Structure formats: C-alpha cells, structure tokens
Amino acid sequence: MSNRITVLGAGIAGLVAAWELEQLGYSVEVLEGSSRCGGRIYTHRFADAQPAPLVELGAMRIPTNHLHTRAYIDKLGLNDRVRDFRTLFSEDGAYHTTSAGFVRVGEAAQVLVEEFRTGMVAERYGEPTILFGAWLMAMADAIAPPDFRITLQKELGRDLLDELEGLDLAPFRYGRGRDRIDLHAFFAAHPQVRTTWNGRLNHFIDDVLNETSPELIRLEGGMDQLVTGLVERIRGPITYGQEVVGIHVRDNDVLLEIRDGAGVTVRRCDQVLCTVPFSILRRMSLSGFDGDKLDVVHAVKYWSATKVAFHCREAFWEHAGISGGASYSGGRIRQTYYPAAEGVPGGGAVLLASYTMGDDADRLGRMPPAACRSVVLDELSKMHPELRRPGMVMDSASLAWGQHRWSEGAGVTRWGMSVAASEEQRSQAARPQGRLFFAGEHCSSTPAWIDGAIESALEAVGQVRLGTREGAVAVGAR
Structure with a gap:
C-alpha cells in the first residue's frame, strides 16, 4: 500500500496523527474545513x-x-x-448558589444538606450518607446538564445512598466542621461504587472527579501552544478552507468530495484518516460504509x-x-x-x-x-x-x-451508558472502513478531553501501519 495519506481535520487528533505518521516515513497532507487549526482548543x-x-x-x-x-x-x-x-469547589471563598441565595463554598454544607433532605426518605440514612449525597448532588448541579441532574436525583440517588450506607465515610470527612467530603479519596478507596446502576454512574463520576480535581493543570500562555507546537513540526501541507462534503470508500482507495469556494471537486486518495466529529460526518454524503459503522456515526451523542x-x-x-x-x-x-x-x-x-x-x-x-x-x-x-x-x-x-459550524458539539458524552455499551460504541467508532481510518475524542475511552483525542490518534496511526503492512481492512470486517 502507498505511504501517502490524507488527514481530515486539523484539530489535536489530526495534528498528532500527522506528526506521528511523518516520523514513520509517511507523506502526509492535512485538509481543514475552517480557516484555523486547533479544533476545540481555542x-x-x-x-x-x-x-x-x-x-x-x-x-x-x-x-x-x-x-x-x-x-x-x-x-x-x-x-x-x-x-x-x-476549579469548582477548590476555593472556599467562591460562591455556590442555593435556595438560600449565594453562600460561600466553605460555609455551604448546612444549606446543601437541608436541600438534599427535601424529597428524600432521609430517615433511612445516617448523617454521613446524607452529607455525602449532598455534596455529590451539589457537584452534579454545578457540572451536569439539567436532564442528567434529574436522572441522578430521581433514578440513581437511592441506589447510590443504599450502597453508601454500609460504608465507613468517616475517613473521607474534612474541614473545620468535618462537613466536607473528599469524593476523590472515597472513589479511589471504593471503586466498586461506580458499578451502581449497571455502571451508568461511571462516566459521570469520572467527569465529576476530573472537573473538581485538585490535580488539574493548564498551560500559561494558552492551551493553543500545543497546537502551534505541532503545526511547526509538521512538514506536509495543511490546507484550510477545504470542506469535505462526501466520503466514498472503494476497494483500493477513498474518494473525497471537497467544497473549495463555490465548487465541489472530487479527489482520489490512497488512504484517509478522518478526525472530523461524527456530528459533522453524518451530514456528509457517505458510501462504502457498513451498516454497523453508519449506525454508530449517527448514534454518538x-x-x-x-x-x-x-x-x-x-x-x-x-x-x-x-x-x-x-x-x-x-x-x-x-x-x-x-x-x-x-x-x-x-x-x-x-x-x-x-x-x-x-x-x-x-x-x-x-x-x-x-x-x-x-x-x-x-x-x-x-x-x-x-x-x-x-x-x-x-x-x-x-x-x-x-x-459552531465545524463541530456542532463540544464533545461526546457517554453518561448513562453501561461500561460494556460505552466500550462497544468506542470500538465501533474507531473501526476502519477499508482504507478509511478514524480518530478523534469520539473514538477514545476518554471522550471530551484532549487526552482522548491523542489516544485515538495514536491508535489510528497503529491501524494505518498495520494496513500498510498487510493491506487494508476489508469493508465491513469486524
């Protein structure tokens, strides 16, 4: 198979893949629909x-x-x-909105507990369990969209509290009044709680722990330094304003329909790595995809x-x-x-x-x-x-x-999915179609994070190398 490859999308997944492939001796070109690189790093x-x-x-x-x-x-x-x-809950002087108005995070526990007791069968549970639930729901209120907040409270809440009631929560209490709960330490010590409700809490808990973690970092001077650093190292062309409107997988190549200005041109590519979000891919004219692949393209949320x-x-x-x-x-x-x-x-x-x-x-x-x-x-x-x-x-x-025209979403969510269903979706999303390969946070085990985009890019590079050695994976192969 040829060592030439076309990468669709100049977000972090596309740029990482392009750089890695060039280091392996591939001739790489990157096509980007918008006028900038970086994708959802902005x-x-x-x-x-x-x-x-x-x-x-x-x-x-x-x-x-x-x-x-x-x-x-x-x-x-x-x-x-x-x-x-x-981040959230890291600053005692920051505010938290409650039914009593704005209260400082360091003084919020009493109000949060009172709110949490409302609508719950509180007498079934001890004070430590109620305190844990109050802080978990406070984090859910701050982080989750409204539909998931309602699901967590109505459907998952009591199952989780029942699980907690049999555990010793004392080691995870802290603060002057011991009215705070260290959720990070708790879930590290009791990972089995994640399996509550068939694992549907898993991704939610991951995101709560990540978004409220005391171990988060940033890049002084801007996160786009990751993008700039990669662009400076990629030797092949990165061409902007190349909107792909059709992808057609054939036995020995891939045809791309590209809108460049007023017209649409068709290009034949030896092999293609698509990092375009599925929210955009499903608007394109697609052929040569098997049924399972089309299903996941349209199912990813x-x-x-x-x-x-x-x-x-x-x-x-x-x-x-x-x-x-x-x-x-x-x-x-x-x-x-x-x-x-x-x-x-x-x-x-x-x-x-x-x-x-x-x-x-x-x-x-x-x-x-x-x-x-x-x-x-x-x-x-x-x-x-x-x-x-x-x-x-x-x-x-x-x-x-x-x-946003080029993303139609900030990231993929698998909240509410079981562990098995999540992995099945990830695997199907990443699965090649002939000489068409896929990467992006939607193809990863860590969706909606930079790490997921990089993980998927590295996996796709491995698939490209395998395809180069052995010939392309047959369309429809599982």
Missing part, C-alpha cells in the same frame, strides 16, 4: 500585543493523570509552562458547551476574598471561573463569566451574541455587582460549540 486573546489577557473558549484544563497529553507537553518543550488549574468571557478592568473578585477557582452561579449561566492573570500588568483581568453545558448551553448559544452577553451580565451582576461599575467590563468574547 485560546482567545483580548489584545494583539503579546503577552495579552486571554481566555480558553475551548479546552482549558488537563488532569495530571492524562498521560498522553502530559507526554506531548514534554515532547513539545512546554513543561516550563505548566501551572495549576483551580454530543453535548453542547457555551462560554462567555468578560475582559474586566481589574480582578475585582479578589477584593471579595476570591483568589481563583470557580463559583456555581446557577441560573442560565451555571459556572463562573476566575482565571489566573495573564498578560502585561495593568492590562486588566479576564473573568470566564459563564460556562454552560447541554441544554443550558444551547439556550445561551442560540441567542444573538449581544443578547447572550446581556443575559450573562444581568445574571452574574446579582452575585458580582461590581460588574455594573462604569468601565468595569471592557470587552467580551463568546463561543457556542453546539452551534
């Missing part, structure tokens, strides 16, 4: 001069146990840029995410005792982050005013940008009235991934 800077205040409108954090990503940080010489990322950021005159939240981390702001804006300062002194500070997921994200994402900004400003001003001071908000930026 660093926005509020000034042209460097360094500038910035916000991550896409991926913004990396769990320290995501070893593929850590390896590429090392390969690209970025270890000196690694900094801690502070994407969740939306919308981010709205304000470039502020100063980090006013520091005067209120908030040194970083995030608040659960509730309402339509859900989460508010206080990023570490970037840029020159006196250049202002960035507030990630709203980070939403799922239906919450779509509600904001479908608004005109000016209306979205107004809603976020109005709601967040109730928690942070300083935003209303004249000249406090100097600029804003937003991105709605669910409405």
Whole structure:
C-alpha cells in the first residue's frame, strides 16, 4: 500500500496523527474545513500585543493523570509552562448558589444538606450518607446538564445512598466542621461504587472527579501552544478552507468530495484518516460504509458547551476574598471561573463569566451574541455587582460549540451508558472502513478531553501501519 495519506481535520487528533505518521516515513497532507487549526482548543486573546489577557473558549484544563497529553507537553518543550488549574469547589471563598441565595463554598454544607433532605426518605440514612449525597448532588448541579441532574436525583440517588450506607465515610470527612467530603479519596478507596446502576454512574463520576480535581493543570500562555507546537513540526501541507462534503470508500482507495469556494471537486486518495466529529460526518454524503459503522456515526451523542468571557478592568473578585477557582452561579449561566492573570500588568483581568453545558448551553448559544452577553451580565451582576461599575467590563468574547459550524458539539458524552455499551460504541467508532481510518475524542475511552483525542490518534496511526503492512481492512470486517 502507498505511504501517502490524507488527514481530515486539523484539530489535536489530526495534528498528532500527522506528526506521528511523518516520523514513520509517511507523506502526509492535512485538509481543514475552517480557516484555523486547533479544533476545540481555542485560546482567545483580548489584545494583539503579546503577552495579552486571554481566555480558553475551548479546552482549558488537563488532569495530571492524562498521560498522553502530559507526554506531548514534554515532547513539545512546554513543561516550563505548566501551572495549576483551580476549579469548582477548590476555593472556599467562591460562591455556590442555593435556595438560600449565594453562600460561600466553605460555609455551604448546612444549606446543601437541608436541600438534599427535601424529597428524600432521609430517615433511612445516617448523617454521613446524607452529607455525602449532598455534596455529590451539589457537584452534579454545578457540572451536569439539567436532564442528567434529574436522572441522578430521581433514578440513581437511592441506589447510590443504599450502597453508601454500609460504608465507613468517616475517613473521607474534612474541614473545620468535618462537613466536607473528599469524593476523590472515597472513589479511589471504593471503586466498586461506580458499578451502581449497571455502571451508568461511571462516566459521570469520572467527569465529576476530573472537573473538581485538585490535580488539574493548564498551560500559561494558552492551551493553543500545543497546537502551534505541532503545526511547526509538521512538514506536509495543511490546507484550510477545504470542506469535505462526501466520503466514498472503494476497494483500493477513498474518494473525497471537497467544497473549495463555490465548487465541489472530487479527489482520489490512497488512504484517509478522518478526525472530523461524527456530528459533522453524518451530514456528509457517505458510501462504502457498513451498516454497523453508519449506525454508530449517527448514534454518538454530543453535548453542547457555551462560554462567555468578560475582559474586566481589574480582578475585582479578589477584593471579595476570591483568589481563583470557580463559583456555581446557577441560573442560565451555571459556572463562573476566575482565571489566573495573564498578560502585561495593568492590562486588566479576564473573568470566564459563564460556562454552560447541554441544554443550558444551547439556550445561551442560540441567542444573538449581544443578547447572550446581556443575559450573562444581568445574571452574574446579582452575585458580582461590581460588574455594573462604569468601565468595569471592557470587552467580551463568546463561543457556542453546539452551534459552531465545524463541530456542532463540544464533545461526546457517554453518561448513562453501561461500561460494556460505552466500550462497544468506542470500538465501533474507531473501526476502519477499508482504507478509511478514524480518530478523534469520539473514538477514545476518554471522550471530551484532549487526552482522548491523542489516544485515538495514536491508535489510528497503529491501524494505518498495520494496513500498510498487510493491506487494508476489508469493508465491513469486524
């Protein structure tokens, strides 16, 4: 088989695969539909001069146990840029929205327990179990879209509490009043709890633990340094504005229909690695795919995410005792982050005013940008009235991934799926079709994370090498 390969998509999966394949001697070209590289890594800077205040409108954090990503940080010489990322529940001075209003995280336990008891058969459970459930639901409220929050409370809640009631939770309590629960230590000590409800909690728990982990990192200067580092190392061409509208798998090649400007051209490729999200792939004209492959292309579920950021005159939240981390702001804006300062002194500070997921994200994402900004400003001003001071908000930026032309979603979710069903979906998503190979976070065991995109790229490179040695996998082969 030829050593020429065409990579579709210049997101992190496509760029990693292109670089790895070139190092193995392949002749690689990358086709990107949009006008930029990086995919869902998207660093926005509020000034042209460097360094500038910035916000991550896409991926913004990396769990320290995501070893593929850590390896590429090392390969690209970025270890000196690694900094801690502070997240939800990491800052006692941050706010958490409750029925009693905004309370500081460090003072929230009593209210959270009272809220959790409402609607539960509380007398069945001891105080430690109720405390655990209260903090888990607080995290679910802050992180999960509304449909999953309801599912967790109505369907999974009591099964989980029954499991907890027989366990000693005392070692996992901490805080001045021992009114906090270390969920990370608990699930490390009791992994069997993840199997509650046939493993349907598994991916949710993974994401809760990752998103609230004390072991998250970021890249000072922007996450897009990963992208820039890869682009600088890839020798082959990366061509932008190449929108693929059709993919046709044949016995010995792959035909691509590409919209370039006003017309559509057809190109024959010896082999293709597709990293395009399935949310986009399923809109294309496809042929030569077997039935199981088409089923998974259409079945994979994407969740939306919308981010709205304000470039502020100063980090006013520091005067209120908030040194970083995030608040659960509730309402339509859900989460508010206080990023570490970037840029020159006196250049202002960035507030990630709203980070939403799922239906919450779509509600904001479908608004005109000016209306979205107004809603976020109005709601967040109730928690942070300083935003209303004249000249406090100097600029804003937003991105709605669910409405983004080149992604139609922020990432794949497998919440609510059993362990077996999740692995079956991953395996089918990654399975080649003849000389057409697949990569992207949707093909990985860690969807919606940079690590998953890299994992899938490395797996696809292995499949390409195998195909080169042995001939392409037959279309429809399992």
